[in-house]
Amino acid sequence: MTGLLPRLRRWAGRRSPAVFLAVNRLTAARLATATLLVAVTLPVAVLGYTATLTASAQQTLEAKVGVQIGATRAVQTLSRFDPTPAIDAAGTFVVRYEGSAAAPDGEGDSAGRVDVQVLAVDPDDFAGTAFWDGSFADQPLPELLAALDGPDVDGRLPVVAAGLPAGDPDLRLGRTEVPAEVVATARVLPGRRTDAPVVLVAADRLPEITRNAGAARAAEIWTNGELAPAVEALTEAGGVRSRVLEPAGVQQAANFLGITWTFGYLSALAVFVGVIAVGGLLLYLEARSRSRVSGYVMARRLGLTRAAHLRSLLVELGGVAVAGILLGGALAAGAVALVYRRLDVDRVRPPTPLLDVPAPALALSAVVVVVVAGLAALYAQRAADRADPATVLRQDA
Structure with a gap:
């Protein structure tokens, strides 16, 4: 210069x-x-x-x-209960299931399947609490959630997935088959705690998954506020032996x-x-x-x-x-x-x-x-x- x-x-x-x-x-x-x-x-x-x-x-x-927890903080229990107004005030109610789906080409086990995490959410309030970054998908989270309220596809529930292609994923929650159709995809979805794909489904449209289905059901309250109101709301709703997830604990566990x-x-x-x-x-x-x-x-x-x-x-x-x-x-x-x-x-x-x-x-x-x-x-x-x-x-x- x-x-x-x-x-x-x-x-x-x-x-x-x-x-x-x-x-x-x-x-x-x-x-x-x-x-x-x-x-x-x-x-x-x-x-x-x-x-x-x-x-x-x-x-x-x-x-x-934020992706691993789902929000700033979360409290989890294996108890079964319905959401209450106190839970809605504390954050958003999420029910987590372990499931499987048809694996994308070249992936999966010998049966051609891959484990998935299925999150049953309330599309109306999930976006207001869940952690989100614009790089996670080509569409904003509210638009993805709006797809969960869309019409059935040949009798199959509309779902949003990260890690699965669009189409029929041959979804199973434990041993229970759930007819579903991936109508929108994202690169990352909040609540991903393993290396498996994540599937979002509207909780009020998901068929009942019984205890003996082997889906490892867990109820969670995600919140961006203090944990105390969420824990109190969960306890009042019938949740026992809860486990809390906070950033400090996740950072330490994840090294x-x-x-x-x-x-x-x-x-x-x-x-x-x-x-x-x-x-x-x-x-x-x-x-x-x-x-x-x-x-x-x-x-x-x-x-x-x-x-x-x-x-x-x-x-x-x-x-x-x-x-x-x-x-x-x-x-x-x-x-x-x-x-x-x-x-x-x-x-x-x-x-x-x-x-x-x-x-x-x-x-x-x-x-x-x-x-x-x-x-x-x-x-x-x-x-x-x-x-x-x-x-x-x-x-x-």
Whole structure:
């Protein structure tokens, strides 16, 4: 980029004195300019890279936990009971079954079948509680749930599936056959706790599954609030020996804690490289201070005002800062695009890595870089104002 300085110098010759002086100072010391540009670009690139990877890893981790639990928290029991108004107020009521379906081509056991998790849900309130990310499907969750209320397909219940193709899945809940038709698919559905496909069905349309069907029925309340109301509602409805699911427990069981510990390290690294940028800027000012002050003294004798000189410093340092921000941002974006898909904290549990660009944090960092450049310009101007013209001229002589 410093190779463009000669052309920029010719362009600046037709601009204001502040721009002309700034560009000439940058051009006169191309090595120092290049060093300053690197000192700004490198921290910006590292900051953008680490901040984006940290935010993406954190979002992916939260998504994996949310998918496994189904919502922020859940309480589960093997007791059989009907939903109550208290349960509806606490969250959404889900009944989980173990089942099987015809396996997609090339998969499944010797009988050509694959285990599935079947969730009987209330389409009216499930979307308001269940964890969801727009990358999970091409349609929003409410549209997928609306399909559960659609008409039967040749006498088969409409279901939504992740991991099964559209069509008749030959669904069985335990030993009970359930005529079903996959009318919509998703890449990920909330409540997936094994590597098996997940099937959503409207609870009020599902045939009764008896205790001896072998479907391992479990009732759950998913909630995004505190657990106490959900546990109380479950107990009042007749649930006993309940088990709670919370993010901390899932992270520990899934060995996610090692990943979370890296976030602090990456954040500290980003702060450290920011200090490097400030140090590089001060080093640039000190290395060029004598020639800058000398030029300022001579220019003042030719009629240059203090305000014009300050503007030239702002253009000089601010221009390098902006160039460093743009170049560092481009390097960070390229590096993130290359690696973020490969940094999956858990390849077994969905979803695949999500990209989360912390725009507010990055924008604030860019503003800080520009502000620091402005403060450095004020510092340089003050140093030039304090210099004794006679002493400067004698030293140059």
